[in-house]
Amino acid sequence: MRHLILLVVEDEFIIAESLQESLEQGYGATVVGPCPSVSTAMAAIESGPTLDAAILDVNLSGERSFPVVDELQRRGIPFVLVTGYDQHSLPVEYQECPTIQKPTTAGAILRRLGQAGLNLEVR
Secondary structure (H helix, E strand, O other), X not given: OOOOEEEEEOOOHHHHHHHHHHHHHHHOOEEEEEEXXXXXXXXXXXXXXXXXXXXXXXXXXXXXXXXXXXXXXXXXXXXXEEEOOOHHHOOHXXXXXXXXXXXXOHHHHHHHHHHOOOOOOOO
């Protein structure tokens, strides 16, 4: 698998730390973040390295990550929404976005990103 630069947007510290560790150690990815809010994610997109893809929790301490989704779509960056909710509970304009339900694994997320258009081979 090629080296990936992945934005992780997750507000739960333990989940974010575990995902970052799995992506870096298990898959050799570079993680930008984890970002716990929309504002930190937007700043990372603006000032960070060029992203290959992003992994976004939908609910960030009551704030929704949809402005980040809009920016990623504008830039053509593949992403996956990670949520504990059913995909049909998302606002209509985001129901077609690639999603995966929590709990999940880094491997499952990367496979879903592959289905969403990220060119990679996941073991």
